[in-house]
Amino acid sequence: MARADRRSAGVGVALRFAAVAGCGLLLIAAAMAASLMLGAARIPQAEIVAIVLERFGLAGPGASTPGRAAIVWELRAPRAVLAAIVGAGLGMVGAAMQSATRNPLADPHLLGVAAGAAFGANLAILHVGDAFGPATTPLFAFLGALGATLTVLAVSRATGAGSADRLILTGVAVAFVVTACANMLILFADQRSAANVVFWTLGGFGASDWSTVPVPALALVLGGAFFVAKARDLNALAMGDETAATLGVEVERARLAHMVVGAFVTGVMVSVSGMIGFVGLMTPHAARLLLGGDNRLVLPASALIGALALVLADMAARTVIAPDDMPVGVVTGIVGGLVFVALLGRRP
Amino acid sequence: MAAPVRLEVENLAWGPPGRPPVVSGVSFALAPGGRLAVVGANGAGKSSLLRCLYRVNRPRSGTVRLDGDDLWSLAPRLAARRVAAVLQETPPDFPFTVREMVEAGRTPHAASLFAGDASAAVVAEAMARMEIAHLAGRRFATLSGGEKQRTLIARALAQEPGLLVLDEPTNHLDIRHRLEAIRLLKGLDLTIVATLHDLDFAADMADAALVLDEGRPAAFGPVRETLQPDLIRRSFGVEAEVTSWRGGLRFAYSLPEDKA
Numbered sequence: 001m002a003r004a005d006r007r008s009a010g011v012g013v014a015l016r017f018a019a020v021a022g023c024g025l026l027l028i029a030a031a032m033a034a035s036l037m038l039g040a041a042r043i044p045q046a047e048i049v050a051i052v053l054e055r056f057g058l059a060g061p062g063a064s065t066p067g068r069a070a071i072v073w074e075l076r077a078p079r080a081v082l083a084a085i086v087g088a089g090l091g092m093v094g095a096a097m098q099s100a101t102r103n104p105l106a107d108p109h110l111l112g113v114a115a116g117a118a119f120g121a122n123l124a125i126l127h128v129g130d131a132f133g134p135a136t137t138p139l140f141a142f143l144g145a146l147g148a149t150l151t152v153l154a155v156s157r158a159t160g161a162g163s164a165d166r167l168i169l170t171g172v173a174v175a176f177v178v179t180a181c182a183n184m185l186i187l188f189a190d191q192r193s194a195a196n197v198v199f200w201t202l203g204g205f206g207a208s209d210w211s212t213v214p215v216p217a218l219a220l221v222l223g224g225a226f227f228v229a230k231a232r233d234l235n236a237l238a239m240g241d242e243t244a245a246t247l248g249v250e251v252e253r254a255r256l257a258h259m260v261v262g263a264f265v266t267g268v269m270v271s272v273s274g275m276i277g278f279v280g281l282m283t284p285h286a287a288r289l290l291l292g293g294d295n296r297l298v299l300p301a302s303a304l305i306g307a308l309a310l311v312l313a314d315m316a317a318r319t320v321i322a323p324d325d326m327p328v329g330v331v332t333g334i335v336g337g338l339v340f341v342a343l344l345g346r347r348p
Numbered sequence: 349m350a351a352p353v354r355l356e357v358e359n360l361a362w363g364p365p366g367r368p369p370v371v372s373g374v375s376f377a378l379a380p381g382g383r384l385a386v387v388g389a390n391g392a393g394k395s396s397l398l399r400c401l402y403r404v405n406r407p408r409s410g411t412v413r414l415d416g417d418d419l420w421s422l423a424p425r426l427a428a429r430r431v432a433a434v435l436q437e438t439p440p441d442f443p444f445t446v447r448e449m450v451e452a453g454r455t456p457h458a459a460s461l462f463a464g465d466a467s468a469a470v471v472a473e474a475m476a477r478m479e480i481a482h483l484a485g486r487r488f489a490t491l492s493g494g495e496k497q498r499t500l501i502a503r504a505l506a507q508e509p510g511l512l513v514l515d516e517p518t519n520h521l522d523i524r525h526r527l528e529a530i531r532l533l534k535g536l537d538l539t540i541v542a543t544l545h546d547l548d549f550a551a552d553m554a555d556a557a558l559v560l561d562e563g564r565p566a567a568f569g570p571v572r573e574t575l576q577p578d579l580i581r582r583s584f585g586v587e588a589e590v591t592s593w594r595g596g597l598r599f600a601y602s603l604p605e606d607k608a
Contacts, residue, residue, distance in 0.1 A: 014462040104441065232455045239444070239452060240437040246402045247507070248428030248456035292487075293444035294451075296461060 013296055020297055024304025028084055031311040035080040038315055040323050041071050048072055079208040082216065082272065083314040083328075084307040086205075087279055089220045089269045091306020093262040094280030095287065095298050096227045099238040100258035101164040108266040108280035111171040111259055112148030115178035117270040118201060120144020122182045125196050126189035137200065138212070138271035145267030148178050149260065163241070164255060202327030203274035205314050212272050223265035224303065227258070231295040234258065238293065276329045278336035279306050279313075289343055309336070352380040352539040353414045353430060353510030355401075360410035362400050369408060370396045371563045378556065380510075383533070383540040385554035385571065387547060389584050393563040394543040395515055401541060402433035402513045414511060428456035432504035433513040434497070446491070446499050447484040450475055453506025474505040478532065494525035501532065514542040518549050547575055551597035559583050572597065 036048050043064075050063030051072045064072075093108040101110070124140035132139060156170040186194050227234070233254050236244040241251050266280070287301035310328070313335060317328040355378040363369035371393035378384055386394045399405035401412060403419060412419040414430050422430070432453070444452075453474065454467050475481045478498040483491065488499060497517060504512055517533065518526040526546075530553045533540060544550040550557060550571070557574040559566040561583045567574045575597065580588040581604070589600045 012462070012468075017462075099442070102442075228461065231461065232452070232458050235444075235448070235452050236455050238442045239449070240435070242399075242402075242404050242433075242435050242437050243452075245404050245424075246428060246431070246433040246435070247452060248425035250424050288443050292448060293442040294448045 013294065016291070016297055017300065020291065020301050020304070024301065024308070028304065028307050028311065031308055031315075032080045032084065035083075035311055035315050036072055036076050038318060039071065039076060041068065043068050043072060052077075074209065078210045078213055079205045079314065080311055081213055082208045083205050083310040085213065085216045085220050086269045086273045086276065087283075087306035087308070087310025087313075088303040089216065089223065089265050089306070090276065090280035091283035091287075091302035091304075091309070092220075092224055092227060092299055093265050093269075094282075094306075095284035095295065095302035096234060096258050097262050097280075098284055099234040099295055099298075100255045100262075101168060102238055102240070103164065103168065104285070105281070106168070107277075108262060109270075109275075109277075110168060111152045111263045112174045112178055113145045113263050113266045113270065114275055115175040115182065116144040116146070116148025116151075117141040117267060118144070118275065119148070119178050119182040119185070120271075121200050121274075122185040122189075122197055125200060126185055126193055134207075142267050142271035144178075145263065145270060148174060149263040149267070151178075153256070153260070167255070167259065199327065200274045201329075203276040203329035203332075204317065204325055204327050205273060206325045208272075216268050216272050219265045219268040220303075223261055224299075226261050227299050228296070230254070230258065231299055234295040234299075235293070238295070274327075274329065276310070276332055278332045278340075279309055282336050282340050283309060285340070286343060350430070350508045350510045352382075352537060354378065354380050354416070355382075355511055355539055355541070356411075356413040356416075357401075358411045358413070360397070360400060360412065361408045362396055362405045363408060369563060371400075371560070374410070374558075374560075374565050376556075376558055376565070376568045378539055378541070380539055381537060382556060383554045384542070384556045384558055385550035386541060386543045386558045386560065387545075387550050387575075387583075388560035388566075391562075392560040392583070394560055396563075397560065398433075398513055398515055398541065398543060401511070402431055403427050425456045428507060430509055431511045431513060432507040432509035433515070434500045434504050434517055435515050436519060441489060444488050445484065446480055446486050446488055446495075447471070447475070449488050449499050450480075450502045450506050453503040456507060470508060471506050474502040477505060478502040493520045494522070494528070497521060497525070497529060498532070501529075505536075509538065511539045511541070512536065514540070516543055516545060518544065518546060547580070547599045548597065551575060551599075575599075 037045060047064050050059055051069045053059035054061055054063060055073055090108050097106040097108060097110055098104055120140035120143050121137050124137040128136060130136050152171045152174045155174060156167050186197060233249050236247045236249045237255060244251050283306040284298060284302045286305050287298045291297045291301055313328050313331040317326045317331045320326050358375050360374040361369045361372035374397060386397060388394050396405060400407050406420060419427060450471050454471065457467065475484060478501055480495060480498050480502055483495060518529055521529060526549060530549055533553055542553065554571055557571045558568045559574060559579060566583050567579055577588045577590055580586065586601045587604050591598050
């Protein structure tokens with residue numbers, strides 16, 4: 001870390017914040033541009049640029065055929081945008097959860113989010129069908145995540161478990177019960193549709209269109225604003241419960257607020273993408289390896305790295321077994337794990 | 349730096365919910381700038397008492413007053429601007445640098461996400477005071493015990509408190525670093541309350557001593573008059589010989605059953 005340390009010594013936090021944001025946004029823009037070019041239909045770069053410019057009203061129409069414009073703008077673009085939003089959300093929530101619980105292994109899916117979302121999705125896919133149109137599965141997944149989180153909070157309140165460890169253990173216990181119920185739904189369902197459950201569970205952006213973008217985008221913006229505004233409190237919590245208390249942080253209330261906001265943001269992300277592991281766990285560590293521990297930098301950096309990681313992972317998912325999609329959760333698991341091992345090797 | 353506060357503790361009692369009190373009947377007053385050593389055997393309630401002073405343990409009864417204001421009726425952030433603590437809690441392996449650790453001391457003062465110049469100056473002064481400015485970019489986890497302790501004290505100073513509470517500030521320090529820590533503390537214009545296992549250092553650092561025995565105050569008063577062989581025998585269960593040495597006190601101990 002000697003290099004990062006020397007850098008940090010002279011430069012103010014605000015300046016480093018701007019540098020991180022600038023570099024990150026540039027890389028993500030590049031990755032998304034690459035993502036637009038990737039696919040079975042070979043569309044020249046110049047044509048893709050023209051299509052995008054046309055959508056923003058920066059160029060006249062007629063540069064491309066409506067079919068090709070639809071491929072770029074209606075299929076590829078929302079997919080890349082959604083991957084970036086979900087990656088940013090998971091990365092940022094992971095960083096916040098790890099600091100709030102002082103647990104470097106904490107993950108956005110704590111507090112039963114993963115199990116609840118799976119339960120909701122299973123219920124929708126196997127037993128409800130498209131009762132509310134294509135939004136049925138996301139809606140049920142979100143409600144499941146929300147329900148599981150509220151259950152964890154209710155149980156922890158009933159058992160008086162205020163500490164970070166007890167809250168996480170409560171989350172684990174509730175997750176086991178909810179997962180068992182979710183599996184029971186599979187058991188009692190038509191086994192042919194059970195394959196859809198597997199596909200949803202492994203995560204992906206294959207079904208994205210522009211209508212799926214606004215809700216996760218809003219969750220990202222609101223959650224991000226909350227976490228960054230509370231970055232100093234998160235730093236204090238990461239330094240220890242009693243230390244945080246002596247720094248004027250109301251420890252239990254603050255931790256609960258962070259975990260609940262994190263669970264809600266994650267619930268929204270999971271509902272549109274399925275279960276994508278490793279991004280939320282890994283990107284905060286990558287951010288800290290690059291920038292140190294200050295959450296004023298780690299939170300935005302985790303969001304940016306998470307976004308970049310998922311856009312790239314989605315590109316890989318589309319390429320490896322083209323023209324089919326590989327579930328993006330499989331890609332993040334394999335690639336993320338290997339990258340992480342490489343990062344650990346660099347650590348002094 | 350804020351002015352040192354007058355600390356008044358009156359008939360304080362605390363215990364975990366549903367259990368008998370761990371400390372009770374504690375009363376003492378410290379003039380602004382006074383330095384108090386809280387001593388006693390293991391389990392005497394020293395840390396529990398300290399937690400009442402830095403707002404982790406809410407007293408079951410009694411009051412803690414800072415310049416007349418009840419500590420527990422202040423908002424948490426306002427309380428954190430008047431009382432800072434140096435604890436034994438070990439931070440986990442989040443890679444905070446020394447500067448980031450000290451900057452955390454500005455948390456109760458922070459109005460915006462990024463520090464203003466005034467705040468940066470306080471942080472810089474606290475680091476200079478604790479002689480850790482050259483370590484600013486180092487990771488906290490890579491520091492030696494003495495450097496870590498000085499960093500934690502610098503963080504407390506960055507809070508600009510009037511009262512500084514320290515839980516065993518000389519633990520894990522070698523002889524030289526202990527002496528240096530004591531000298532640093534004596535040089536601060538703050539009201540100080542510290543627990544100290546080592547009576548030599550308690551006598552060096554403090555001008556008053558509070559002796560706790562099974563959660564109750566056994567004695568409170570000027571160090572020289574309080575830390576007497578009789579009291580040490582009763583509170584710690586050891587024979588003690590107290591000698592004056594270079595303006596301080598030195599203690600030699602033996603087990604009573606070994607007495608020839």
